Amino acid sequence: MATKVLIVDDHEIMREGMIALLHKYSEFEVVGQASDGRHALEMASRLKPDVVIMDVGMPNLNGI
Secondary structure: OOEEEEEEOOOHHHHHHHHHHHOOOOOEEEEEEEOOHHHHHHHHHHHOOOEEEEOOOOOOOOOO
16 A cells, blocks of 8 residues: 655645656655645645645745
8 A cells, every 4th residue: 555645835846846756656645735734734634645745934834
């Protein structure tokens, strides 16, 4: 069973890069992506990821 990952960063190019990197490994499944902290909370609640990779400096609720 793959580890479910949620990617959260306010910069689209960073999210795309991380997703491209993780897609190379079958043990990871990117289940979603968000561009701010509030959207990340909603998605994490709904998607139940095993891991969240999150930027600490974002608008609308930071990653800390």
